[in-house]
Amino acid sequence: MGEEKDINILVNGKMFTVSFGKTVGGFLGEIGFNPERCVVEINLSAKKYADFKDLKLSDGDVLEVMSIVAGG
Structure with missing residues (x-):
């Protein structure tokens, strides 16, 4: 079996390991977002919280995170 290792991803233009x-x-929770109030584009596919909350990240993933903000 291969050894599990850290992976690299790009989030809103910034690299993370x-x-x-x-x-x-x-x-997302670790970097300060409230995941339940986000829409995330993962490798050009937009997903809502229910679709991404348990989705495992893969090496090379590209995410664009948008917070949903209500106001008046």
Whole structure:
């Protein structure tokens, strides 16, 4: 079996190194986003929270994170 290693991802134009097996929802929480209030484009495919919360990140993933803000 191969050894699990850190992976590299690009988020909003910035490189991050994360642990193998990290989920999109878990990662977003760690960097200060409220994942439940985000829409994330993952490799050019837009996803809502229910679709990305448990999705595991892969090496080379490109994410664009948009926070949903309500106001008046």
